Structure formats: structure tokens, C-alpha cells
Amino acid sequence: MENSRDQGRPGGRKSAGGKARRQSERLIMNAAERIFAVRGFSGATMEQIAAAAGVPKANIHYYFGTKKNLYQRLIRDICEEWLAAAQSFDDDVPLRALRGYIEAKMDQAWERPYGSRLWANEILAGAPFAAGYISAELHEWLLSRERIIGRWIVEGRIRPVEPRTLIYMIWASTQHYADFASQITLLNNGKALDKESFLAAKRSIADIVLNGLAPLSAKNSP
């Protein structure tokens, strides 16, 4: 009656499993995200991850098979979450869409900084695992938003700027607060940025960008 396909290494079923499995996987993935974010794929060791998760090394292999596999799961996870922020760029009022997007990206940098850093590390390494996702979903999203921004420019609703540069600026400026957190901390007398300073930065970034885009007419008078 027992089906041997279903025990032992994962993969027998799609990726289901009891709550014990799910719980262990979550524990390991959280630890792995931190370690990979700091050391990169090749720099991280399974032992460091095991120690951070508080489990024996062998358990990680039991649940994820290989280091590569574990890493890929995280990349996929981060891509999926990224889509959430991407959706917030969707109002038809330029300044509202852009402010919403900037705020969503900043919230993400605050709430899941290690995800952002893992991504940065992956890109620095040449995007060996994320390339497919970038060329497909991300590229598509980028093109669609460029079209929207282009339309706003034609309609005179924002100042003429290169849409792509604008989007890169938003990515860079928001992710900076996660990716360069250790530098920011050192420049803040060794104290990590508190929530208030972070919120101030969020507003400030949005203000600079949005003022930079305000059309020549319709100046914002008090």
C-alpha cells in the first residue's frame, strides 16, 4: 500500500508535504536568504546556512537536494515577490503611479532587505540563475511601463525624460537602502537607520524624482 515514490527526497510529489516539511523548509530558506545575501552563491557555505537555521547540514540536503537547488528556490521566491511591487505602478495619474511604485519598492527594501541583497549579489555575479526571469517577465514589465511613461510625455503630463533611465533611477535609489545598508549604517555613526529616518528618505526620494518630472507648465504652487 505504501508508495516509495513519496518518501525520502523531495520531488516525489510536486513540492507538497506535511506542515513539518513546510515549516522546516521555511526555516532553512530564511536562513539561506541571509547567508546568500551576504556571501553570494559561491561564497556561502552549507555549514553557515545550517548554523544560521539551527539544523544539521544534512537536513538541508534532505529538503533541498543541492545548494544550487536551494538557491534557485530563493531566486524564484524573490522574483515572485517583486511582481507584487511591480503591480503598484498602475495608476493613470503619473505622480500617483510613480509615488506608489517608489513607496512599494522602499517598503520592500525595509521589510525584506536580504531578498534585495541576494538579488544584488546574483546580478553582480552576472545573473547566472536570474537571467531567464530578467529577459522575460522583467523585460516585458519594463517595456509596458516605458510605453505608459512615453504616453505621459506625449500628453505633456510629465517632463520629457528617458523612461528607462527613470525606472533605473527608481530601482537604484530604492534598492540602495537595502543593498548598501551596511554602508548607510557606518555613515550613520554605526546605528542602523531607524524607521523614521527611513520614512523620511522614502518621502525625500519621491519628492526629488517627482519634482524632477513635473511638467514645465502647471508648476506646483503652494
Add this chain to the structure above:
Amino acid sequence: MENSRDQGRPGGRKSAGGKARRQSERLIMNAAERIFAVRGFSGATMEQIAAAAGVPKANIHYYFGTKKNLYQRLIRDICEEWLAAAQSFDDDVPLRALRGYIEAKMDQAWERPYGSRLWANEILAGAPFAAGYISAELHEWLLSRERIIGRWIVEGRIRPVEPRTLIYMIWASTQHYADFASQITLLNNGKALDKESFLAAKRSIADIVLNGLAPLSAKNSP
């Protein structure tokens, strides 16, 4: 007559040596910069660096002693070069100082992309080697420029923004073109950004930032 302190491993003299030494060191450092930039300190291997430099592994140890030592030399080198760009933030006309600085940072991202990426990797890792430099020289520079920007605001020459956020935005936006080059390439149909697109991005970033800072009065009319 011969002094044994002066042969064998470096360190006998400060860091002098014949042209052969200097040439070999330069060759190895260039290769190491590329490898460390992509894999990070712990992810890079001496063998990869040796292969990239086209020398036997043992030679690297002969010239630099340890991996750590080689890496530290690079960090120092990059810090020093960074100071050059920092100097360009020095005009008393706000828009000129800022545009000059943005352009200097962009030029650096173009000319020495691996230096920027190595730095990014170091920060992601928690700045274990660069911490001292960041807390001292970089912090000092940052404070001095914040004072200048603050003065401009008081004098009504630029819109009131958080000076630190502004500087972080400039760092992030310019370094993005070096650090995230692989992502940018993938989003550009697999072709690296050419010089023209890069120059366009440089102008575009400066435009957005500077427009974002233009004071409420004295609007730029045609």
C-alpha cells in the same frame, strides 16, 4: 653586503621593487579586480584569479602573500580613486557642482566598472574590509558636502531636500550602471549598453536630479 630583508616576500621594503614586480602586480591586480567583483571575496578563488591573469597560482602568493592581502590592496586602490570623483563636487554653483559630480561618478562607472562592483560586493558582505575607510574619509566627505548643500537650501538656491538622501540617490543611480550592468544588458536584448546610450543616461540622470532640485522661484523658462 646583501640584505636578506629585501628579497623574497614583499614587505621588506615598503612596497617598492623593480619594474618587473610592478608590472606583475598590476597584471594580477587587474585580474583580481574582475574576479573579486563578480564572485566576492569568499567566492573568488586564487586559481580563478591566476587563470585570469595568466600566471601560476604560486606567483600571486609570491607577490601578495595571502588572498586577504591582495583583496585589501584592491580595496585601498578603489578608495583612493573614489576620492578623485569626490573632488569634482566642488563648484559653488549648485547645479554645476552636482552635474559635475554626477558626471564624474558616471564616467567612473564606465571606465572602471569592476572597481564599482567589487565595492558593491564588499558592502553587501557587510564591509568587513572597507568599514574603517567608510567611517573616516567617506563620512567626513559626506558631512562636508551636506553642509554645502544645506547652505544652498538656506540661501534658496535649491529646493529643500534632505542632503543625505540626495547624495545617496546620486551614488545609487550612477553606480547602478556598473553594478547592475548584467541586468541592464539583459534588458537591452543581451547587448551591453553602448557609449551613446550611456551618455544619454548620464545626461538624463543629471536632468532628473537637477530639475528635482530647481528652486520654486527662478523656474527654467525656455
Add this chain to the structure above:
DNA sequence: GTCTATAATCTGATAGAC
């Protein structure tokens, strides 16, 4: 100074007891 060979340690992965 340059290079091959090798020592000492670390790392990903697995075996197999519980």
C-alpha cells in the same frame, strides 16, 4: 623570479544509524 608538486584544511554531498 617562476613554476610544479604537495601539504593542510574546507566544502558539498551522502551513508546509514536512530
Add this chain to the structure above:
DNA sequence: GTCTATCAGATTATAGAC
């Protein structure tokens, strides 16, 4: 499912011939 013990290969560093 969990954990200890361990293997095979990689990795930093050195020894020593040339």
C-alpha cells in the same frame, strides 16, 4: 524525519626545484 560520521573533491598556502 533527524542526525553523526565520512568521503571525494576543491581551495589556500607553502616547499623547493629551476
